[in-house]
Amino acid sequence: MGNCCVTPNGAADAGGGKKPKEPKQKKGKKPNPFSIEYNRSTPASAPRLVVLREPTGRDIAERYELGAELGRGEFGVTYLCTDRASGEALACKSISKKKLRTPVDVEDVRREVEIMRHLPKHPNIVTLRDTYEDDNAVHLVMELCEGGELFDRIVARGHYTERAAALVTRTIVEVVQMCHKHGVMHRDLKPENFLFANKKESAALKAIDFGLSVFFTPGERFTEIVGSPYYMAPEVLKRNYGPEVDVWSAGVILYILLCGVPPFWAESEQGVAQAIIRSVIDFKRDPWPRVSDNAKDLVRGMLNPDPKRRLTAQQVLDHPWLQNIKKAPNVNLGETVxxxxxxxxxxxxxxxxxxxxxxxxxxxxxxxxxxxxxxxxxxxxxxxxxxxxxxxxxxxxxxxxxxxxxxxxxxxxxxxxxxxxxxxxxxxxxxxxxxxxxxxxxxxxxxxxxxxxxxxxxxxxxxxxxxxxxxxxxxxxxxxxxxxxxxxxxxxxxxxxxxxxxxAGTDWRKASRQYSRERFTSLSLKLQKDGSLQMESTQ
Missing domain, CATH: 1.10.238.10 (EF-hand)
Incomplete structure (x- = not known):
């Protein structure tokens, strides 16, 4: 449901109450004729939508004070949030009910809350503190992650190595393993769904978004196409999948961590889907010749197009590359990545x-x-x-x-x-x-x-x-x-x-869930008709 805890530059200057911004006028330019503010109130006749089953309360202001805006996701705006009693800084994701246009949207929010409550406390999963619901919005109060996005931290470091990629991969797969152990399939693993808790070098990396996650039972199969296009497993496009899809997505992240681009890339959504189905992994481009054979072996195991032969989360964690992180090469992967x-x-x-x-x-x-x-x-x-x-x-x-x-x-x-x-x-x-x-x-x-x-x-x-x-x-x-x-x-x-x-086409980091749900469902049907989904996947 968007980056719920990210703190962009200048967020601290945003102030507490949200006021409509005055439009900037540049010197020598005509006033903007489009900067008209209109009445934004909700009609009194609108039916009241109830999203959460058991919220903590109705009035978030009784316990928390909302401050500066920290970030925006597909449905929600995240604010700095202060506990009035303790003074603790937290994050509050406020989801406008106007944005919840379909029963599927409502169910996503409801299920996200239930899953975050269901999962046991874990050092690499953001903690949900409280939930509130009023007539206009649902408010999720959770721990504040101030350390920034995964990729931003990597870029800020002067030296980026295979060993650093191994540490990140282990954390992500530990989250996957914990979810699967408790009957939860994440379905939307991607780099921007992980934030660092704080700016310290030793800060924990935390999963922050469970908006597309679902409960599952062993052997249960799913058909709904969700996720972000570049991280989708082949069986998602074939609309017959289980928890193995999370290992695939983690494998895509690992590939990106090691070389800086997605393994299955194209300018069009059809091209992306066909590249995923083909599942041909490029280990020739820079810096792959410098990457260890162990790392490449793990990428192959996680990106096996056959979910039955794909490594499980436990098998990934038992892989020699992650078992011997201290022995992983500490050689700089280069400025290109x-x-x-x-x-x-x-x-x-x-x-x-x-x-x-x-x-x-x-x-x-x-x-x-x-x-x-x-x-x-x-x-x-x-x-x-x-x-x-x-x-x-x-x-x-x-x-x-x-x-x-x-x-x-x-x-x-x-x-x-x-x-x-x-x-x-x-x-x-x-x-x-x-x-x-x-x-x-x-x-x-x-x-x-x-x-x-x-x-x-x-x-x-x-x-x-x-x-x-x-x-x-x-x-x-x-x-x-x-x-x-x-x-x-x-x-x-x-x-x-x-x-x-x-x-140019869609930025592969920012494709929305609705895009994948509807566009990729129709694309899946199209590929099924032209025979693409029946093709043999080779590596």
Whole structure:
């Protein structure tokens, strides 16, 4: 259900109460015509949704004080949360009921709470303290993890080795083993679902998200396609799976930890699915020639496409590579791996900035056109678009977008997380829909970054343009962007390279659960029809 405890740079400055942000106005630019605040109250006639079976209470403010926003997930916003009695700092994930649009969404939240209560206390699983439910939201109070994401910690270290990857892998598989021992299948293991408890070098790595986990009994089979595309086991796509899928996902994480990219990669979801079904593992690219045979043997055992022959969690922990961690090579895996790990979070910042630029350069005619579209879609005239209005409106205006993709678009544009789009948020979404087909917009965005009009975005220009978006490690971030986008390796970004980045497919770290549920179910049926799912998997 999103990164529930992450603390981004600047979170401490966010303050306690949440107020609508005043829009920033840059010098010499026209005021933004889209920054209109509307009444966001819930209609009194709306039926009351009950999510939790036995919450701790109704009023979270009686015991806890909510402070700065720490992060956002697909359904929830996480706040710093202070116990009024003890002063202890915790995290509170507040899940808006407006975001729970289907019975499946409600059941996910309900089951997440039940599973976190069911699992015994474990040093590598975040502890759920209390649960509250009021008319508007469900609040999950849990321990605060302030040490940052797994990949960020790796990148921050000067020296990254096979031994470090082994320590992380052992922790992740110990969590899997504990879950399986207590009849829980995680189903969504991925790096961003693990955070460090604090900033100390010795900090524990903790699993923070059980939003897609389920209870299972020995021999029980599941058919629902869930998870994040790049971490899905072949049998999930075949819609016949059990707890072995968690070992596969942990094997994908291990592969990424050792080389910096996923083992099964493609630009399209169909390509990803077919790569997973083929299950061919590449051990040729850098740094694999430097990686030990023991490590590669474990990767093969965890990524065996046959779940019956795949290693169990216990067999993984008994593997010589994890049994002899002190003997694992302490040789640096190289800057390439660290750079790859860092690029994942970097690219989104660059793309979002470019989208903002495009929005600011809309012509008067385009702005009027978008305003007209918004008013026609707003069927109940409350100056907000809910999911159904957006879905119907997009179809009516000729955008034949599957429901799953409409939901992804809505969640991406819904900046304040209230489950509806105001006019300003709709403008951003409209720009996103138009940008792919309109090179004029891309040229305007490119020109914004190309300040000396040389025909290239150079390092200094990128650094200046992204100054507000970059944290302390800004030089590493800038270099990572250049490395990723600059495909001809001339040290600068051409228009064609910029356009290719803007048109590239889904970031494999951030695909939403609804995406995998609906898109991959239909894709599974398609692959079944064309025979892809019947093919023999080879390694």
């Amino acid at each position: 660290k750079a790859r790990l860092q690029q994942f979070s970097v690219m989104n910042k660059f793309k979002k900035h470019a989208l903002r630029v495009i929005a600011e350069h809309l012509s008067v005619e385009e702005a009027a056109d978008i305003k007209d579209m918004f008013e026609k879609m707003d069927l109940n005239k409350d100056q907000m678009l809910n999911f159904d209005e957006l879905k119907l409106g997009l179809h009516k205006f000729g955008h034949q977008i599957p429901d799953a993709d409409v939901q992804i678009l809505m969640e991406a544009a819904d900046a304040d997380g209230n489950g509806s789009l105001d006019y300003g948020e709709f403008v951003t979404l409209s720009v996103h829909l138009r940008k792919i087909g309109n090179d004029e917009h891309l040229h305007k965005a490119f020109a914004y970054f190309d300040r000396n009009q040389s025909g290239y975005i150079e390092i200094d220009e990128l650094r200046e343009s992204l100054a507000d978006d970059l944290g302390q490690n800004h030089e590493e971030v800038i270099n990572a962007i250049i490395r990723d986008v600059d495909t001809d390796k001339d040290g600068k970004i051409s228009y064609d390279e910029f356009a290719a980045m803007m048109k």
